[in-house]
Amino acid sequence: MLSIIDIIEDTTVDGPGFRTAIYAAGCPNQCPGCHNPESWDINKGKPVSTGEILEKVLADDFANVTFSGGDPMFQPEGFTELARAIKEKSRKNIWCYTGYKFENILNNPKQAQLLKYIDVLVDGKFQQSLRDESLLFRGSSNQRLIDVKASLREEKVVCLNYNPYL
Template identity: 45%
Template sequence: MASIKIAGTVDDSVVDGEGYRFTIFTQGCPHNCIGCHNPQTHDFDGGHVEDTDNILGTILDNPLLQGVTFSGGEPFCQPVPLADLARKIHQHGLDVWCYTGYTIEQLLKGTPQQVELLKELDVLVDGPYQEWKRDISLSFRGSSNQRVIDVQKTLKGNDIVLYDV
């Protein structure tokens, strides 16, 4: 049993990754990107604490889900409970996507806990949202500097492998 501070969840998202997804919006973000889609998630004192086992139970109650997406806020500010949750999600055959304002290069040089969370992900949408690079034609990202990365192939090959959307 672990707890996590979240702003909220969405039970059946189709915009936060491929297929029907359960999206967890973590609370707290250091990036403060101009034009952020979720500014209410920035305050580290906001949101509420939730038990990850309760979240997992809600996820497993929906047989239509393809996976779960960690969004924010900044998920990598709470890497320990999210890595544990990602492991449990994978045990039930679902995939895990994550949005972050960090680049994968920064995360690979981050704390051991951040690297551990990274290792549990299938897809990472990395980089800060940059309003001046906004492009609504892009799949699953808001600005052209952001990348949709196949994390497992990237970690195996030590070279960035973009996810084929």
């Protein structure tokens, strides 16, 4: 079971193209200026089985997947189970937003398991003083779009150079 605030289908704001966004409840960061402060309290979410979420994700043939919140890394076991099932049953890519830094996630065995199934990680706490509305798919300039597979392979952060205009 995961504590979920909402599931939004066919969104275009949490990664490229149409996506099914799963908004986790619970976030220890509580960043000032957060766009989703109602998600901070894990008890504000409703319990949803990974099977039920998987059905919604797989029902949309065209949409990829985004884990957001709150912070999915606050519920790493459940999101790992969900991400593994998505990868086993589809070719969907998965983006994950987290306030945790990639380097710290690697040192947390439960969170590091989730990385195996994530394609792009948007890491770092939102910082109001670094807010930049011109950035694609992130709120502040300290946040990175990380190519997780390349980063794990090269054992260092490899940022994704995403430019939809090329």
